[in-house]
Amino acid sequence: MSLALQGADERRYWLALHRAPGIGALTYRRLLEQFKTPRGVFGADASALAAAGIGGKTLDYLKGPDWAPVQADLDWLAAPRRHLLTLADDAYPSLLRELPDPPSVLFVEGNPEALASVQLALVGSRNPTAIGKEIAYQFAKQLSSIGVTITSGLAVGIDAAGHRGALAGNGVTIAVAGTGLDRVYPARHQELAERIADRGALVSEFPVGVAAHAENFPRRNRIISGLSVGTLVIEAAIRSGSLITARHAMEQGREVFAIPGSIHNPLARGCHALIRQGAKLVETVQDILEELGPLAETVMSLPELSEEAASVKNELDADYKHLLENVGYEPTTIDTLVERTGLTANVVSSMLLILELRGYVTSQPGGTYARSALRV
Secondary structure, eight states: OOGGGGOHHHHHHHHHHHTOTTOOHHHHHHHHHHHSSHHHHHHSOHHHHHHTTOOHHHHHHHHSOOHHHHHHHHHHHTSTTEEEEETTOTTSOHHHHTSSSOOSEEEEEEOGGGGGSOEEEEEEOSSOOHHHHHHHHHHHHHHHHTTOEEEEOOOTTHHHHHHHHHHHTTOOEEEEOSSOTTSOSSGGGHHHHHHHHHHSEEEESSOTTOOOOTTHHHHHHHHHHHHSSEEEEESOOSSSHHHHHHHHHHHTTOEEEEEOOOTTOGGGHHHHHHHHTTOEEOSSHHHHHHHTGGGGGGGTTOOOGGGGGHHHHHHSOHHHHHHHHTOOSSOBOHHHHHHHHOOOHHHHHHHHHHHHHTTSEEEEGGGEEEEOTTTO
């Protein structure tokens, strides 16, 4: 029987050790190997702890722990749909357990069984282009509709688009937080977080009361990739948290996928760098499933995203096709389209409106337009 099922008393020790200053995931695991249980760590004498490399404030804490914050954790866990998974629990995610530095405990709101599902991490820029958000949404929607859980970090931009796409696909999605689960970051995603908890799970290694700090998010990112069989990156600058997640995935021996973009888009450079480093270039959902082996069997009848492009030939007349062929995947000005097509500005503007309503182009900042990557 798992320790978490033996009552709140054992959980108190797991949580107290988790809050001990100077004890990270690696040290926690090493102490468990030596003293067997968190209770055993607290019961060890000072000489045994010193021999294990524990001293200073950490040793002081172990001899006189502050139980008030631990009680705050237990009070949070007492509410419905809230769970604590420890490394000793059978329900602890097996892929995450494989890491050299797995979280000693996981706080979960929602369905903890979702953590055992086949997951794909979907990450990217917090300030994506409209096309980037569309790609994230559609990929997540299609993958979730065939049973792949979409795991991300609840951030604005690509993360949120991925979560929303998974929900639209009537599938499961998991959000890994960089704060305690008593708060939602960013606060604007409160409703989205509630929907995720209803359909999947919110997860964090951070206890109650922990706010958003920059150093939390690389730790959060290793969990996102660690839970997943692969990581898909959609729009990422060269220096970004998304590339940290991808690096974690590579180090963890997981697949990394990247969607290429325009050479004029700075948010494509991170993806291009990943591809040069060996990430698989992705254009369709099938590209991902081919790498994931047995999962491919679940999508034999799934139409490729690009098949929708065939509808262009049937829905649009020659003038619209001609205009569409001259709209780039990068933002294109109306003046450029006038020059390329020979049409007047008024005609181009009117036709672009129709194309946008039909989903073939998207309006961009500065009065420009770009071709919809998933429509044509």
